[in-house]
Amino acid sequence: MTIQFNDETFRDDYSFYNSERAIKRFPFPFHEDSYMYSVNMEQHRGGPVDSVYEKRFDVDEHYVSEMRDREMVLADDPLRCQSLPHMTLAGWDLLELIMVSKSEDYPDLFELHRDGNNWRWVNKPLGIDDSFVFLDETTLPYGPMEYITRQAQGDFCVLDQRDDNLWMDAGMVTTQADWSLDFDIGMNFFEWHAPVPLAHEKGIFVRALKFLLNIQQGAPARRLNWTMTVNPLLDTSPENYHKWGIQKTTLTPENLGAKQHLRVELQTFFRLPRSNALVFPIRCYLCSFQDLMTVPKWGRRLHRVIRDLPEELATYKGFIDNRPMMLDYLSKFDDGLPTSDGIWPDFETEPALQT
Amino acid sequence: MSGAEKIAVKVTDVVPLNDLVTRFKFERVDGGLLPTFSGGAHTVVEMPEGDITRLNPYSLMSDPMDQSAYTISVRRDDEGRGGSLFMHNKVKVGDEMTISYPVNLFSLDLRAKKHLFLAGGIGITPFLAQIKQLERFNGNWELHYACRTESLGSYVDELTSHHPNETHIYYDDQDDKIDLLNLLDGQPLGTHIYVCGPKGMIDWVRNTAAAEGWPREAIHYEEFLAPQPGKPFEVKLAVSNKVIQVGEQESLLEAMEREGVDAPYLCRGGACGQCETRVIDYTGNFIHRDHWLDDDEHANGEKIMPCVSRFEGKTLVLDR
Amino acid sequence: MSKFQFPQSIKSRPVYGTLEPREGSAHLFIADAHGAEAILDVATTSLMAKAHIIYIPKGEAFEDDLRALNAASFYAGPSYAAAEQRIHKALADAKMGLQVYLAGTEGVMGQAQNAAMQAGIPHTAIQTEHRGSTARRMQCVHCKGITEDVETDPFQCAHCGLHLFVRDHYSRRLAAYQGVRIDAEDHGNVPEPKGIYE
Numbered sequence: 001m002t003i004q005f006n007d008e009t010f011r012d013d014y015s016f017y018n019s020e021r022a023i024k025r026f027p028f029p030f031h032e033d034s035y036m037y038s039v040n041m042e043q044h045r046g047g048p049v050d051s052v053y054e055k056r057f058d059v060d061e062h063y064v065s066e067m068r069d070r071e072m073v074l075a076d077d078p079l080r081c082q083s084l085p086h087m088t089l090a091g092w093d094l095l096e097l098i099m100v101s102k103s104e105d106y107p108d109l110f111e112l113h114r115d116g117n118n119w120r121w122v123n124k125p126l127g128i129d130d131s132f133v134f135l136d137e138t139t140l141p142y143g144p145m146e147y148i149t150r151q152a153q154g155d156f157c158v159l160d161q162r163d164d165n166l167w168m169d170a171g172m173v174t175t176q177a178d179w180s181l182d183f184d185i186g187m188n189f190f191e192w193h194a195p196v197p198l199a200h201e202k203g204i205f206v207r208a209l210k211f212l213l214n215i216q217q218g219a220p221a222r223r224l225n226w227t228m229t230v231n232p233l234l235d236t237s238p239e240n241y242h243k244w245g246i247q248k249t250t251l252t253p254e255n256l257g258a259k260q261h262l263r264v265e266l267q268t269f270f271r272l273p274r275s276n277a278l279v280f281p282i283r284c285y286l287c288s289f290q291d292l293m294t295v296p297k298w299g300r301r302l303h304r305v306i307r308d309l310p311e312e313l314a315t316y317k318g319f320i321d322n323r324p325m326m327l328d329y330l331s332k333f334d335d336g337l338p339t340s341d342g343i344w345p346d347f348e349t350e351p352a353l354q355t
Numbered sequence: 356m357s358g359a360e361k362i363a364v365k366v367t368d369v370v371p372l373n374d375l376v377t378r379f380k381f382e383r384v385d386g387g388l389l390p391t392f393s394g395g396a397h398t399v400v401e402m403p404e405g406d407i408t409r410l411n412p413y414s415l416m417s418d419p420m421d422q423s424a425y426t427i428s429v430r431r432d433d434e435g436r437g438g439s440l441f442m443h444n445k446v447k448v449g450d451e452m453t454i455s456y457p458v459n460l461f462s463l464d465l466r467a468k469k470h471l472f473l474a475g476g477i478g479i480t481p482f483l484a485q486i487k488q489l490e491r492f493n494g495n496w497e498l499h500y501a502c503r504t505e506s507l508g509s510y511v512d513e514l515t516s517h518h519p520n521e522t523h524i525y526y527d528d529q530d531d532k533i534d535l536l537n538l539l540d541g542q543p544l545g546t547h548i549y550v551c552g553p554k555g556m557i558d559w560v561r562n563t564a565a566a567e568g569w570p571r572e573a574i575h576y577e578e579f580l581a582p583q584p585g586k587p588f589e590v591k592l593a594v595s596n597k598v599i600q601v602g603e604q605e606s607l608l609e610a611m612e613r614e615g616v617d618a619p620y621l622c623r624g625g626a627c628g629q630c631e632t633r634v635i636d637y638t639g640n641f642i643h644r645d646h647w648l649d650d651d652e653h654a655n656g657e658k659i660m661p662c663v664s665r666f667e668g669k670t671l672v673l674d675r
Numbered sequence: 676m677s678k679f680q681f682p683q684s685i686k687s688r689p690v691y692g693t694l695e696p697r698e699g700s701a702h703l704f705i706a707d708a709h710g711a712e713a714i715l716d717v718a719t720t721s722l723m724a725k726a727h728i729i730y731i732p733k734g735e736a737f738e739d740d741l742r743a744l745n746a747a748s749f750y751a752g753p754s755y756a757a758a759e760q761r762i763h764k765a766l767a768d769a770k771m772g773l774q775v776y777l778a779g780t781e782g783v784m785g786q787a788q789n790a791a792m793q794a795g796i797p798h799t800a801i802q803t804e805h806r807g808s809t810a811r812r813m814q815c816v817h818c819k820g821i822t823e824d825v826e827t828d829p830f831q832c833a834h835c836g837l838h839l840f841v842r843d844h845y846s847r848r849l850a851a852y853q854g855v856r857i858d859a860e861d862h863g864n865v866p867e868p869k870g871i872y873e
Contacts (some may be wrong), residue, residue, distance in 0.1 A: 079819075086465035089492070090516075133492075162464055163572050163797075180816055186848040187687060194687035195844050214621065214629060217390055217456045218360040238816045238855060242837060245859030274419060276393040276462040321860070468795050540700070542771040545795020568699030568772040570800035 002108060005064040005125060016232035018291055022053075022061055023236060026287045027052045028295075028343045029224040029264050033304040035313075037199045039208045044268050048344075051182045052266055053222070056101040058283060059109065065127050066153050066175070066234065073174040073235050074150075079182040080237070081146045083158070083170035090158050090170060091145030092135055093272035094279050123151055128340035145170055153285030154266075157181075159189075161276055162269045166212060168192050169277075175234040175284040177227045177263065178241065178318065195326040215278060217271045224343075225265040225282075228319040228326075232261055232286045251322055257290035260300070260322070289329060297340060297350040299333030306330060357401060358410070358620055359455040361391065366450045367424065376509045377443055378416075378428045378475060379499065384451055388422035394485030395549075395577070398425060399455040399623060402441045406407055407605055407613065411438040412624050413522040414551075415457060419488050425454070428509060430477040436584045436604050443450050460627050461551070461577035463488065468545030470496040473533065475552020476503065479510055481577065482551065486518070497534050501525040501552070535560065539567050549575045579624030580644055582606035585665045591618055591672045593635050607661035612669035616675055625663040632659055632673050639668010679809050682872065688843045689781070691805040700772030700819055702726040703765055704746070707755070709807030710779025711737030717776065718744045729758050735807075755783050762787060766794035778804045782812035782823055786848030798847055809872060813826060814851035815839055821851055826843040827868035829857045838865040 008016045018026070047053025050059075084090055099121055103112035111122040117134040128151065132139035140147045149156045149172035158170035165188045173181035184192040189209045190200075199205060215221055229236055230248045252261055253301055266283040293299045306314075307327055314320040335354040340346050365408055368380035383389060391413055397609045402409045413427035429442045446452070463470060470489060472482045479500055489496050498521055502508035511580055525531040548569070550560040557576045564574050584604050585645050592611070601610040608630055611618045621627040625645030634657055643653040645660035652658055659666070659673070681691070694717040702725055704714050711730060715737070718726075726746040731754060734740050735781040738751045752758045766773075775791045777784040784803050792798050820834030828841035832854065839854030846853070858864045 011862065084466075089465065136692065160465070161462070181855075182819075183814070183816065183844070183846050183849065183853055187846070191687040194685035214358040214627075216458055216621070217392070219456075238853070240817075240855040242817050242859050245856070248860055273391040273457070273811070274393055275465065276396075276459045466795070539771065543795075544766060544769045544771060546771050556825060567699055568697060568774055570797045572797040572799065573771070 003059065003061055003063070003125075006061045008062070008065045010069045010232055010234040010316035010337050012231075013176055013295060014231050015054055016062070016065070016286065019061055021050075022052075022288065023291045023294060024345060025051055025060075026292070027224055027264050027266055027285055028292070028298050028345070029226040029262075029342050030301050030305050031341065033047060033339060034308050035305045036310075037202060037204045039053045039204060040223045041208075042212055042223070043223045044147070044220040044270075052283075052285070055105040056106070056220070056268075057098060057264070059102070059106055059125075059153065067126060067151065069234055070150060070172075070174045077239060079170045080174045082181060082185050083143055083145050084186065087145070087158055087160065087170035087275075087277065088137065088143065089278035090160070090272050090275035090279070091143055093274050093277065094156065094158060095144040096134070097270060097272065098152050102152075107302070122317050126151060140212070141260070144210060146172060152281075154281050157280040157282065158272075159278045159280055161213065161278055164213065165189055166209065166278060172328040174237075175286075176237055176282070177225075177262075177265065178236050178238055180238045183238070195316075197316050198310070212269060215271050217273050220268055220270040222266065222268045225267055227263045227265075227317045228284065229261045229263045230259055230322075232288070234284060234286075236263075247320060248318070251325055253325060256325060257293070258288055260289045260326060260329075262289070262292060289326075293333045295345045295347070296333075296353050297346055299330070299353060300335065300337060301339050303327065303334035359458050361401075361453050361455060364452055364454055366446055366448055366452060367444065368426075369448055372428065372509050374508050375429050376428050378426055379442065379446065381425045381427075381452070381454060382423065389425055389651065391422055391454060392484075393459050393462050394419055394488035395461035395463060395481045396457035396484070397461075397481075397579070397622070398427065398457055399621075400427070400442070401453040402438055404437070404441055404445070407609060408438070409438045409441070409605075409609065410620075411581065412621050412622050413624075414461075414484070414577075416480040416483040416488075419484055420491065428477065428480050430583060435581050438581060439616070451616075458621055458627075460622055461549070461575060462577070463494075463506045463549075464547045464573075466545070468495065468543055469547070470494060471538075471542065471546055471548045472496060472498040472500075473548065473550040473556070474498065474500040475550075475556040476501070476507075477509070477558075478550075478552035478578075480551075482549070483510060486514075488662035497521050497523070499523045499538065501527065501531075501533055501556070504528045535563050536567070537605035539564060539569065543554070547573045547575065548673045551577050554578055577626065578646070579626060581621065581624070582609075582645075582663045583644065583665075584608075585642065586667055587669065588666050588668070590666070592675045593669070593672055594675050600667070606663065607659070607665065611661065611675065618675060620662060623662045625660055628660075630660055630662050632661055632675055633657065634659055634671070635674050636670060636672040637666070637668065638670045639666060641666055646653060679872075680804070681809075684843045687784070687845050689803070689845055689847075691784075691803045694776050694778060694802050694804045696722050697774045697802070698772075699774035700725070700770055702774045702776065703769070703791075704728045704776045704778070705730075705758075705762065705783070706777065707779035707783040707807075708735045710777075710783070710804070711735065711741050713778035713804040713806050714776070715740055715744070721805040729753060729762060729765070731758060731779075748781065749765040755786055759786075759790070761792050763794075764836065766790060769794070775801045775855075776804075777801065779806055780808050780810065782810070782850065785812060785847070786864075789847060789850050792847065811841065811852040812851045813839065813841065814846070814849050818832050818857060819823065821849075822854070825854075825869060828871045829865060829868055830854070841871055845855070 052058045102110040113120040120131045155173045157168040160169040171181045264285045363384040364381035370378040395414045417426040432439045474485040628647045644663040654673040727748040728746045730751045813825045815832040818835035822833040840857040842853040844853045
């Protein structure tokens with residue numbers, strides 16, 4: 001196998017770590033030294049070799065451990081995965097999309113054998129070898145969406161399209177940036193985004209919705225979003241906020257580099273063929289500040305972005321109280337040199353930190 | 356984003372059904388599988404003729420699960436600009452053509468407790484695919500199909516023999532009319548209406564259902580307009596800094612494409628809203644034909660849908 | 676009783692209107708407490724001829740006035756739970772063209788709206804008019820328990836006992852606003868409750 005899977009945890013002792021390779025391919029979300037909402041969509045058709053953009057569904061060293069964490073979340077709270085009755089066909093669409101994509105993109109890890117509707121799915125990293133009948137729910141241990149998303153990193157929102165809007169009518173949501181599928185299921189695009197500050201006023205959601213409604217089969221799109229998390233905790237859910245919220249107060253100048261994580265979402269969008277629904281996978285990547293600082297360009301830029309971020313956004317993203325401490329830490333990695341455009345590390349061209 | 360992804364296909368069957376309608380079958384040139392689709396989807400067929408390439412949308416009528424071939428049915432329009440005439444007169448078995456990936460602007464509401472289909476003439480085609488989709492999943496549906504005459508009743512025999520209980524046929528020349536009020540009365544809560552046919556029929560169904568207290572969201576309709584020929588006119592494109600001529604037999608959208616201006620589109624039939632273009636300045640009159648913009652927008656001269664609408668007058672400057 | 680003007684809010688928060696008579700094959704009215712006044716305002720003889728009124732008085736004295744409208748069917752009962760089976764039956768028997776009119780408190784309107792949506796009516800086609808108490812029906816996001824008639828922010832969850840702040844984020848499916856632990860990042864630091872709209 002080409003990928004060495006980490007044995008790690010995203011809770012309790014937080015043994016999660018990024019290898020050097022994982023740090024280099026981390027999807028750093030800032031293409032310039034400042035940040036404001038935008039409809040930063042682009043086509044999702046591959047990208048640089050070994051980047052998170054290369055494959056339709058990125059599989060990395062955290063795969064096996066993330067799936068183990070998802071299983072624990074679902075055992076505690078099965079409502080993290082729900083599908084309204086009319087979304088079953090979309091679930092099959094998603095199952096097909098993921099199985100076909102992964103078996104083509106990672107033939108050494110996944111195999112799909114199809115004989116009409118009789119399918120056999122082999123998932124080597126998770127030790128799964130299942131035969132089932134496509135479009136027959138009785139032949140799978142879970143509904144089609146739950147079955148396949150227990151085997152795919154990231155959250156999945158499956159959106160029904162009707163009345164010129166998108167409706168959050170199904171999803172698998174266990175690695176979310178503080179929102180609840182159980183509460184939001186059934187809402188339309190504007191409603192589930194209602195709590196987001198500033199973006200409504202800027203017309204961001206009207207433009208984004210127009211773009212998403214017109215995503216067509218064979219032409220997926222993507223964008224990056226980000227927030228901050230203390231400790232590499234995947235399940236930052238509102239359901240458990242009464243337990244994890246207090247962790248934000250455990251930061252000290254000494255432990256901040258290791259504990260404070262930049263949390264990046266690679267959001268992709270695919271039109272599903274049989275149901276005409278849209279699937280919106282939200283893949284979460286975590287990286288500690290101290291690992292990010294090994295990339296000189298990212299060190300300079302992250303300091304400037306966090307320093308200049310409007311107060312509403314720092315509050316919404318939940319780190320307003322910790323921002324001064326974060327800036328004390330980050331300022332040591334900003335020597336004032338200019339940075340190159342774009343998100344890539346640019347090791348060859350960007351100078352080392354000047355001290 | 357200009358249009359959906361393209362697929363290279365060859366024509367593998369051409370079947371005249373009656374005096375007006377011919378069916379075409381497409382398979383991939385490379386022998387591979389076509390994408391599955393959802394009932395109600397259309398494909399945009401490219402029709403190159405001389406230095407003009409027309410792109411017309413046609414509803415996919417084959418089984419959405421059948422990836423071996425797509426079929427469409429084309430009604431000949433002797434008055435139009437020749438897209439349908441090209442299909443009828445020029446396209447032969449073995450020809451290679453380019454079609455788009457399926458795009459659905461008329462999809463089923465899968466929450467519906469019952470699907471009530473109302474078709475007029477060639478408007479039957481999207482329902483053929485939707486019926487196949489619903490049959491696969493034991494959906495609850497009913498079809499009311501109005502045709503001019505028995506001889507022009509495309510697919511009537513197939514429908515009545517496969518689905519005798521669900522299919523109801525009405526022939527205009529036999530003074531047989533859909534009794535709409537009676538049909539609407541007593542439908543179970545959660546019923547959705549789908550209507551595809553001439554504009555008059557769509558308006559009749561929408562207005563009648565609204566007057567009977569049916570919610571707007573329960574009424575779905577689709578009508579693709581073919582661009583109509585008209586007097587030639589000149590347009591200034593401000594962004595591309597070009598002055599172009601729109602010929603009698605081409606649409607404004609086609610003229611922009613001919614001049615290499617990248618203009619977005621999806622349906623090319625005045626329905627999807629993708630090609631909406633801002634008017635910067637004009638002296639003259641718009642001939643709006645779309646049903647995307649509302650009446651106010653048609654009156655205020657701020658926007659035009661270049662796929663089907665035209666202009667008569669002195670100056671037209673567009674934000675393209 | 677004058678109508679409360681809700682402040683501007685986020686897009687998931689329901690917006691209430693004023694009931695108006697609409698064309699329809701039948702008319703279902705569901706109201707509680709002062710919601711009766713909205714029905715009395717909109718009622719006409721022709722509307723009442725095809726109307727079914729379901730009313731939860733909650734101690735208000737409108738029952739006789741409503742009964743005097745001579746609706747085709749009338750019910751007054753002690754609680755939404757008591758009326759629920761009758762509402763489901765009315766919706767199950769209904770045909771397309773049914774008009775639904777809801778009036779009164781957010782809790783009752785929200786639950787009745789959800790029942791009508793489940794039966795196949797789009798939420799945008801259901802009329803609502805707020806009357807009476809502005810108390811909210813709250814869901815605790817942590818224990819999922821519903822606390823009815825919440826008037827203060829923060830409030831204590833009736834089930835798990837956590838102190839929750841009152842969000843404007845609203846779920847039609849749950850017919851409830853979201854309550855989130857207010858002292859999650861500083862245990863024990865619970866501000867003094869005040870009225871939600873103070």
